[in-house]
Amino acid sequence: MDQQSDNFTPQDNPDNLQINNLEQPQIIQTPTPPVIPKQKHHLFLWLLITLVCIGIISGLIYGFRNSIKSMLASNNTTSHSLSGNYHFYNSPKRLGNLNFFNDTSIFGTNCGTSRIINYCPPEYSANQLLYFQIGLTPQNQPIIIVTNSKYDNSQFQVTLVSIETTPGHYTILSKLSPSFISTSTTNNNSNMTSTASLAAEVNKNVTINTTTVIPAFSFPQNINIAGMSLYQPGSTPPYNSMIGSFLNGLPNILTLDGMSSNTVNKSSITKLGQNGLQTFYEVTALNHTNYQVKEIFDVIGGVYGANYVFNSSLEDQSNYNYNGTSGKPVKIRWNDGQINNSLYGYATGGGCGLPTGYGIIKNLPSNELIPAGTTPNGKEIYQLPTSSALFKNLYNTYYGYNPNGSINQIPSNLVNLSPTQYQNAHAVIIEKNAIGEYVIYLKENMTTGGGCGKPVIYLYPTKPTIVNVQVGAKITASKPLYTKYGWQNILANPSGTLIYQGKKYSSLYWEGQGLGIYPLINKGTIVPHNQVLSTIKSQLKKQGFNKTEITNFLSYWQPKLPNTPYTRLTWLTTPQMNELAPLKISPKPTTIIRAFLDFQGLNKPIPLQSQTFITPNRKGFTVVEWGGLLRN
Secondary structure (H helix, E strand, O other): OHHHHHOOOHHHOOOOOOOOOOOOOOOOOOOOOOOOOHHHHHHHHHHHHHHHHHHHHHHHHHHHHHHHHHHHHHOOOOEEEOHHHOEEEEEEEEEOOOOOEOOOHHHOEOHHHOOOOOOOOEOOOHHHEEEEEEEEOOOOOEEEEEEEOOOOOOOOOOOEEEEEEEOOEEEEEHHHOOOOEEOOOOOOOOOOEEHHHHHOOEOOOEEEEOOOOOHHHOOOOEEEEOOEEEEOOOOEOOEOOOOEEOOOOHHHHHHHHOOOOOOOOHHHEEEEEEEOOEEEEEEEEEEOOOEEEEEEEEEEOOOEEEEEEEOEOOEOHHHOOOOOOOOOOOOOEEOOOOEOOOOOOEEOOOOOEOOOOEEEEOOOOHHHOEEEEEOOOOOEEEEOOOOOHHHHHHHHHHOOOOOOOOOOOOOHHHOOOOHHHHHHOOOEEEEEOOOOOEEEEEEHHHOOOOOEEEEEEEEEOOOOEEEEEEEOEEEEEEEOOOEOOEEEEEEEOOOOOEEEOOEEEOOEEEEEEEOOOOOOOOEOEEEEHHHHHHHHHHHHHHOOOOHHHHHHHHHHHHHHOOOOOEEEEEEEOHHHHHHHOOEEEEOOOOEEEEEEEEEEEEOOOOOOEOOOOOOOOOOOOEEEEEEEEOOO
16 A cells, blocks of 8 residues: 555546645654554554545546546537526437337337237337437436437437436436327327336336426426417427427427428528527428418427417417307408408418418518408408419418318308409408518418318238338328227238228228428319319329229219319329328338329419329339318
């Protein structure tokens, strides 16, 4: 021990601790010293020096460990140091495999590889999961998110939130993983599992916490930012399925609402305000010649956030209805002296996608807007001139009706209106919001709406295969019944015949609301009434559909086509459907063909860019889906 002390140098002391007199101290004799046996005296000194050295070494190790931990946590990643001593990064830091799971079935199963009846092995192995650190708690504990490694435009993004509570031990916070974990045994979300099931699949170094909430992650259901009233769409306080991560930094923020292939330029992101640890941004999601679609997000750092919707007195979600049988009219006083008593409200978009954005006017001087009325609180309401390109686009794209009345037929006096009549019926109105944008509102009973109508899915494996299917949509009807886990353990045959729970089916059928945003209708084909059926057949064939699939499509949709001189036919393509309502199928298909018809009855042709098709090769395991837009 004395030899080690004699050899101590400054290089052995990286923290420059003041260490003096580590050699054996001299014994100073006094006139009446206590008698200490020499052997015991050396033992006492040895113990004393040992304790001192242990203390020094422990201090060095602790300091070195924290230094390394801090260095690993930052990893040259710029972080936000926010109030409350939380730290959140501008982009996530990729970690190695933290080995949370002994069974990864919670991330999906792959029945096609199983040779055991009624058993589906996990779709992902433990080393295929991705772990990212997104920040640090005030106690310097890493905040970690987990997702699957095959996350892309056609897959679901699965996110777990965890804290490293002690070195090597992790706690999954189920309340902060709302799109993945349910504490309810009756939850019908196919992407969710019970906390009990998750607890059985994690390793011993992982625990499940069902109560803890990190204050920074408590996104308010309703909030006022920059003078605008915002709310989380369809939320149950304080969480909803729109909360999650965007793994490639703020420009990829649109992954929060399902637009997973869209990124935005930093110039298209505007800061609206701050709410404690969270920052609100307005993002330009779509940018066209005469209008833009804006979306609002509440963001922590640059990696985690929630989607918000702009609220207005013109769009009262508590009275939202399509049937017009209940609700409260928006008491707009029109400039002709009439009071709006319609039970139908106004919304910022239509279609079968989830409306998370709002449209604003672009490139139209405000002095060209036509004053139309005032709201009860005195706000001015405007209309567009019928000569404007934006008005023509809205009239041609969103003004539709169902002449057969099979679903929510609109009043007969609003059918087949001319542009001037459409304007006089106040079908499109404009309101200026708190940040100076002119927001576009469409009247519900004169606007394309409803849901995704009878999408039908065909499965054609190359050999008899057990298949699982999930749809990224809020399912409202299905056959066979769509369960909380989707359609599981389907025996699919090369002929297309399906055996599910002992019964035979030719296809899978669903209706509902896609979780993505309905795309812009700016292309299509205008055809005379007597050519509608032949054109549909031809265009389905060009998209890769076979004779049986085309026959089935027409059998369902022909009675619902408009009986007008002309019809607009616009097809949503496979990439667009993958954004609107993504499919998760295991085993993964080789070929996916999806087509979805948006149609509109017309009295006369309108200018519209033509739509072209590329016929795919049906190779390997092929999945085919057709559907159409149910209109109000």
